[in-house]
Amino acid sequence: MGNPQQILEVFRAELSVADDQAKLRELRVRFLGKKSELKNALKNLREIPAEQRADFAKQLNDIQSTVERELSERESTARARELAQTLEAEWVDIELPGVITERGARHPVHAVEDRCLAVLRQLGFEVATGPEVESPFYNFDALNIPPHHPARDMQDTFWVQGDLVLRSHTSTIQARTLEKRPELPIKLAAPGRVYRNEAVDATHLAMFHQLEGFWVEQGLTFAHLKGILSFVAGSLYENRKFRFKPKFYPYTEPSIGLDIACLNCSGDGCEACHQAGWVTIIGAGMIHPKIMKNFGYTEPGVRGIAFGWGTTRMTSQWLGLSRAKSLYEQDMRFLGSLRRRPG
Numbered sequence: 219m220g221n222p223q224q225i226l227e228v229f230r231a232e233l234s235v236a237d238d239q240a241k242l243r244e245l246r247v248r249f250l251g252k253k254s255e256l257k258n259a260l261k262n263l264r265e266i267p268a269e270q271r272a273d274f275a276k277q278l279n280d281i282q283s284t285v286e287r288e289l290s291e292r293e294s295t296a297r298a299r300e301l302a303q304t305l306e307a308e309w310v311d312i313e314l315p316g317v318i319t320e321r322g323a324r325h326p327v328h329a330v331e332d333r334c335l336a337v338l339r340q341l342g343f344e345v346a347t348g349p350e351v352e353s354p355f356y357n358f359d360a361l362n363i364p365p366h367h368p369a370r371d372m373q374d375t376f377w378v379q380g381d382l383v384l385r386s387h388t389s390t391i392q393a394r395t396l397e398k399r400p401e402l403p404i405k406l407a408a409p410g411r412v413y414r415n416e417a418v419d420a421t422h423l424a425m426f427h428q429l430e431g432f433w434v435e436q437g438l439t440f441a442h443l444k445g446i447l448s449f450v451a452g453s454l455y456e457n458r459k460f461r462f463k464p465k466f467y468p469y470t471e472p473s474i475g476l477d478i479a480c481l482n483c484s485g486d487g488c489e490a491c492h493q494a495g496w497v498t499i500i501g502a503g504m505i506h507p508k509i510m511k512n513f514g515y516t517e518p519g520v521r522g523i524a525f526g527w528g529t530t531r532m533t534s535q536w537l538g539l540s541r542a543k544s545l546y547e548q549d550m551r552f553l554g555s556l557r558r559r560p561g
């Protein structure tokens with residue numbers, strides 16, 4: 219065992235060049251660890267002549283405390299320095315704008331559909347759905363459109379293998395429901411896609427959305443129908459002018475249409491309304507007595523009212539679009555730019 223003073227000198231010499239935490243850890247093991255010279259010397263005090271022992275022990279203890287103190291000081295400076303270096307290296311500018319991910323949103327047609335359903339729910343209607351690939355019976359025959367009726371031309375659609383059609387309107391749900399003869403009152407709203415074999419232009423598409431509503435109950439009159447349609451138009455389009463006009467549908471008698479004033483119309487050359495100034499958004503009427511009878515609704519006073527909303531056109535008129543087609547072109551730059559236009 220060397221002179222304790224020498225141990226301190228060696229320690230100091232090494233400490234002066236130990237500049238990181240790893241080296242300091244080594245020094246701690248070497249000078250203060252279980253197998254260090256100091257610990258050994260303390261363990262072997264017995265070998266020191268008795269008269270020098272206390273003095274020697276004190277010297278060893280003093281040196282041990284000095285080593286401990288000087289080492290700890292160096293350790294804490296090294297720790298602080300290394301922390302500062304890490305912080306510097308891993309610096310993050312918290313004021314930098316984040317990576318902004320696009321937020322999704324309801325497709326405008328679905329947003330309008332939701333609003334229509336919300337209004338109808340207030341009036342006690344429930345939502346129903348039905349197949350898009352349909353038997354011609356529900357699309358035509360059951361709705362009083364026999365095979366050679368001109369209305370089949372107006373709603374020419376696509377035929378699918380197995381003598382089925384892509385439904386040309388959501389009125390199919392009316393036929394499907396009445397056939398099951400549920401308990402009265404029946405109050406249903408059925409939104410969905412429909413298909414037509416159309417020459418595509420600004421307002422005519424081969425696929426678009428509709429929403430069918432119907433209500434069957436004792437004592438319904440034409441006034442109920444007008445009331446509902448006025449309420450709906452007023453709720454959705456607030457101050458927009460609307461008007462009723464007589465129409466023909468084989469499945470209603472009498473039949474009416476509801477037009478709203480064209481939002482887009484600047485007069486000349488408006489594509490949205492073909493310069494008419496008005497756009498028909500709803501076809502409606504009292505369910506034809508023949509249909510009521512065919513489905514067995516023969517109780518006196520039981521009447522049905524039905525209405526079909528063109529939710530695609532309603533969306534165009536909601537947003538002030540001239541080309542309804544753009545709604546289905548899936549161009550995010552266009553869809554993302556849509557905002558409701560007041561009016």
Ligand code: DAH
Nearest residue numbers: 387470501502503524525526
């Ligand atoms: N089905 C018609 C169409 O596609 C809309 C319609 C008219 C629905 C009158 C009805 C109705 O329920 O009663 O143009």
